[in-house]
Amino acid sequence: MYKYDEYDQAVVDARVEEFRDQVRRRISGEMTEDQFKPLRLMNGLYLQLHAYMLRVAIPYGTLSGRQMHMLAHIARKYDKDYGHFTTRQNIQYNWIKLSDAPDILAELATVEMHAIQTSGNCIRNISADQYAGAAADEIEDPRPYAELLRQWSTFHPEFSYLPRKFKIAVIAADEDRAAMKLHDIGLQIVRNDAGEVGFRLYAGGGMGRTPMIAPVIRDFLPKADLLSYVEACLRVYNRFGRRDNIYKARIKILVHEIGRDEYARQVEEEFLHTKTLGLDAPEAEFQRIAALFAPPPFETGLPDEIDRSDPDFAIWVDQQVVAHKAPGYAIVNISLKPTIGIPGDASSAQIDLMADLATEYSFDEMRVTHAQNIVLPHVKKADLYTIWQKLDAAGLATPNLDLIGDIIACPGLDYCALANARSIPLAQKIAARFADLDRQRDLGELKLKISGCINACGHHHAGHIGILGVDRKGEENYQLLFGGSGAEDTSLAKIVGPGFSEDGVVDAIETAVNVYTSLRADGERFVDTYRRVGEKPFKEAIYG
Amino acid sequence: MKIVTGNDLVTGDVTWWTGKGWSRHVADAVDVGADGEHIAHVEEAALRVNGPVVIDGLMTEAGPVPAHIKDRIRAAGPTVRTDLSIRPDFQIEKA
Amino acid sequence: MGDLISFRTDGTHEEPAVTLDAFEGQSNATAVRLEPTDDPRALIPHLERLSLIEVAFPKFRDGRGYSVGSILREAGYTGELRAAGDVLVDQILPMRRCGFDSFLADAPIDRATMEKLGSLYDDVYQKTVDGRSPIWAKRHG
Numbered sequence: 001m002y003k004y005d006e007y008d009q010a011v012v013d014a015r016v017e018e019f020r021d022q023v024r025r026r027i028s029g030e031m032t033e034d035q036f037k038p039l040r041l042m043n044g045l046y047l048q049l050h051a052y053m054l055r056v057a058i059p060y061g062t063l064s065g066r067q068m069h070m071l072a073h074i075a076r077k078y079d080k081d082y083g084h085f086t087t088r089q090n091i092q093y094n095w096i097k098l099s100d101a102p103d104i105l106a107e108l109a110t111v112e113m114h115a116i117q118t119s120g121n122c123i124r125n126i127s128a129d130q131y132a133g134a135a136a137d138e139i140e141d142p143r144p145y146a147e148l149l150r151q152w153s154t155f156h157p158e159f160s161y162l163p164r165k166f167k168i169a170v171i172a173a174d175e176d177r178a179a180m181k182l183h184d185i186g187l188q189i190v191r192n193d194a195g196e197v198g199f200r201l202y203a204g205g206g207m208g209r210t211p212m213i214a215p216v217i218r219d220f221l222p223k224a225d226l227l228s229y230v231e232a233c234l235r236v237y238n239r240f241g242r243r244d245n246i247y248k249a250r251i252k253i254l255v256h257e258i259g260r261d262e263y264a265r266q267v268e269e270e271f272l273h274t275k276t277l278g279l280d281a282p283e284a285e286f287q288r289i290a291a292l293f294a295p296p297p298f299e300t301g302l303p304d305e306i307d308r309s310d311p312d313f314a315i316w317v318d319q320q321v322v323a324h325k326a327p328g329y330a331i332v333n334i335s336l337k338p339t340i341g342i343p344g345d346a347s348s349a350q351i352d353l354m355a356d357l358a359t360e361y362s363f364d365e366m367r368v369t370h371a372q373n374i375v376l377p378h379v380k381k382a383d384l385y386t387i388w389q390k391l392d393a394a395g396l397a398t399p400n401l402d403l404i405g406d407i408i409a410c411p412g413l414d415y416c417a418l419a420n421a422r423s424i425p426l427a428q429k430i431a432a433r434f435a436d437l438d439r440q441r442d443l444g445e446l447k448l449k450i451s452g453c454i455n456a457c458g459h460h461h462a463g464h465i466g467i468l469g470v471d472r473k474g475e476e477n478y479q480l481l482f483g484g485s486g487a488e489d490t491s492l493a494k495i496v497g498p499g500f501s502e503d504g505v506v507d508a509i510e511t512a513v514n515v516y517t518s519l520r521a522d523g524e525r526f527v528d529t530y531r532r533v534g535e536k537p538f539k540e541a542i543y544g
Numbered sequence: 545m546k547i548v549t550g551n552d553l554v555t556g557d558v559t560w561w562t563g564k565g566w567s568r569h570v571a572d573a574v575d576v577g578a579d580g581e582h583i584a585h586v587e588e589a590a591l592r593v594n595g596p597v598v599i600d601g602l603m604t605e606a607g608p609v610p611a612h613i614k615d616r617i618r619a620a621g622p623t624v625r626t627d628l629s630i631r632p633d634f635q636i637e638k639a
Numbered sequence: 640m641g642d643l644i645s646f647r648t649d650g651t652h653e654e655p656a657v658t659l660d661a662f663e664g665q666s667n668a669t670a671v672r673l674e675p676t677d678d679p680r681a682l683i684p685h686l687e688r689l690s691l692i693e694v695a696f697p698k699f700r701d702g703r704g705y706s707v708g709s710i711l712r713e714a715g716y717t718g719e720l721r722a723a724g725d726v727l728v729d730q731i732l733p734m735r736r737c738g739f740d741s742f743l744a745d746a747p748i749d750r751a752t753m754e755k756l757g758s759l760y761d762d763v764y765q766k767t768v769d770g771r772s773p774i775w776a777k778r779h780g
Binding site: 005007008010011014017018021022025030035038039121151152154155156157158159160161162163235238239243273277278279281282284285288 | 699700701702703705706709713727729730732733734736737749752755756759760761762763764765766767773774775777778779
């Protein structure tokens with residue numbers, strides 16, 4: 001994975017000092033909150049319901065054991081001993097003091113971490129496929145490109161005050177494990193007919209108040225043009241994105257309003273210009289970065305068989321372990337969705353354990369997924385049983401990957417100042433209702449996502465079942481949606497009907513799931529049956 | 545009743561205007577009548593509070609209760625981690 | 640009046656800036672003011688005779704001016720490029736990197752803070768119109 005050189009280190013160190021001074025000027029009153037807010041957001045610091053919240057960047061979801069240990073340390077020293085992994089592969093701490101924030105950033109900088117641009121109207125964390133470098137279906141590891149984009153976007157002076165936030169995702173396979181088409185810019189690494197590697201570039205996707213799937217803007221972008229082309233995309237957005245209404249300020253609105261063809265035309269015109277400015281890093285820089293993502297020294301001649309005699313272990317293997325491109329290895333998914341608990345949360349002890357497992361068993365590398373789980377990407381099959389035992393002892397071995405119990409939920413009104421309704425208690429009720437893992441397995445892949453408000457941090461539009469918390473006359477109410485997907489079969493979930501109370505929506509989900517099992521054809525997931533039979537049978541069963 | 549509430553600038557703690565100063569405990573909140581905006585303005589300028597707002601509340605036997613669920617959660621703490629709550633017993637649901 | 644800061648060696652241009660509309664109808668103006676919605680490329684044929692282009696920043700969160708400045712410098716403009724309006728000390732560095740070399744701020748700018756912030760970063764990741772060598776260039780000579 002990427003390692004800082006002295007330039008990278010100097011940048012984050014300078015940023016710590018800059019922020020320390022900004023905090024000083026805020027606390028002394030030299031700066032008003034209005035002036036300070038965009039600056040603290042650009043360092044990932046929110047003011048939430050109960051305290052400041054700090055969102056630490058985990059670039060494209062990749063981190064080392066040492067970095068993970070630091071995240072545990074931050075939780076213990078500055079917070080209340082836990083952290084929350086997010087749908088953009090970052091981690092959040094909910095109980096931060098403003099006065100501690102500069103010291104936290106200083107400690108993070110010692111392990112090559114930061115909170116740069118994890119909030120604010122700027123380019124955010126570049127996300128990537130959590131199986132990068134391990135999956136057999138990728139053309140190349142997408143992360144060197146994500147790192148190139150990370151550096152290019154860091155403190156980019158022209159794009160620090162965009163109309164709104166900007167999220168970029170990079171994938172390298174036809175299977176989309178990063179919800180790429182629901183990003184402001186999505187990049188898929190492809191090969192053209194000449195066998196050259198480049199990108200299919202999408203722009204204008206997103207969720208929130210007006211969810212949209214990104215159209216293709218450029219079928220093939222040579223890799224050498226990546227930065228100058230994305231620069232053109234951003235410049236057109238910075239100049240012409242709406243600034244009159246924050247709910248209409250994302251690039252998806254611009255692309256929708258002027259049309260995909262016109263946006264693409266403007267970008268191509270600007271690109272003819274930006275291409276001449278020498279913005280693109282040379283191939284040597286790309287190679288330097290790519291070398292840091294070279295495959296780890298996989299052993300050969302390893303045993304391929306897994307001893308499945310322990311039935312609980314076998315169940316966990318079947319659900320959580322995914323094929324690796326190197327023989328004898330496997331990809332391990334660690335669930336942060338215990339049947340009783342809070343989706344995406346991990347205690348400092350659990351974080352430390354996962355760090356140790358990564359160091360010992362996964363070439364010191366782990367990933368955070370946008371489904372709020374953790375991945376150990378390079379595990380020997382021979383080590384799976386030992387790992388499972390350790391995870392099980394720590395409450396991290398729930399075998400529910402992509403099942404209904406693998407709920408994605410934003411922090412919601414329990415923590416977030418933007419929320420209209422709580423999402424975590426609802427997630428807990430759903431998890432309890434479907435606690436029976438045999439039943440979960442019978443229901444199969446069922447991606448359930450909960451957002452506590454229209455900002456859609458829970459990605460509910462991309463849920464096979466999505467839930468949106470709303471404020472109905474001062475009471476929490478929940479809208480139910482079906483049929484979304486953030487995978488390559490990207491679709492936006494549709495509202496089923498009038499909203500429900502918290503208990504009501506749990507019942508409605510159970511009803512819907514029963515409709516699915518009564519109507520499903522062989523091999524159909526919930527979302528497949530819904531797409532085939534339409535909403536009518538579900539609506540009738542739920543609303544009578 | 546009208547209550548003024550905000551967050552402490554330095555710690556981020558939820559705070560409630562007591563009539564004399566700021567308290568972390570909603571039980572200490574007073575009815576500010578029509579003076580809320582003025583108090584908020586003065587206190588924010590003096591850096592004694594960050595982002596103050598005037599909210600509706602009800603005086604009950606159990607003390608002041610904010611009208612909106614968001615503020616009741618601010619008063620109580622996260623309902624899913626009562627071990628971290630300042631007032632785990634605080635009633636969240638509307639009576 | 641506003642706090643005027645210049646990083647140019649030839650001082651600040653005193654002549655009042657006309658609007659883009661007025662400029663396009665007037666042959667002898669040497670100073671023009673662009674609003675965030677004006678197209679800076681309309682000035683490209685006239686850059687040689689302009690001594691001052693003032694770009695409005697009506698609210699510091701409105702970042703359109705950063706693109707305006709960059710576009711003008713990319714087009715070869717060498718005169719005074721002034722950011723005017725809600726300019727705060729923390730924006731001076733990114734504005735300079737986008738080509739601005741003078742600032743007319745609505746509220747006073749603390750010079751000590753400005754100097755301190757301006758000296759924090761030895762290096763930058765991106766190539767911009769400020770001519771600084773980006774980190775990738777320094778890495779590869």
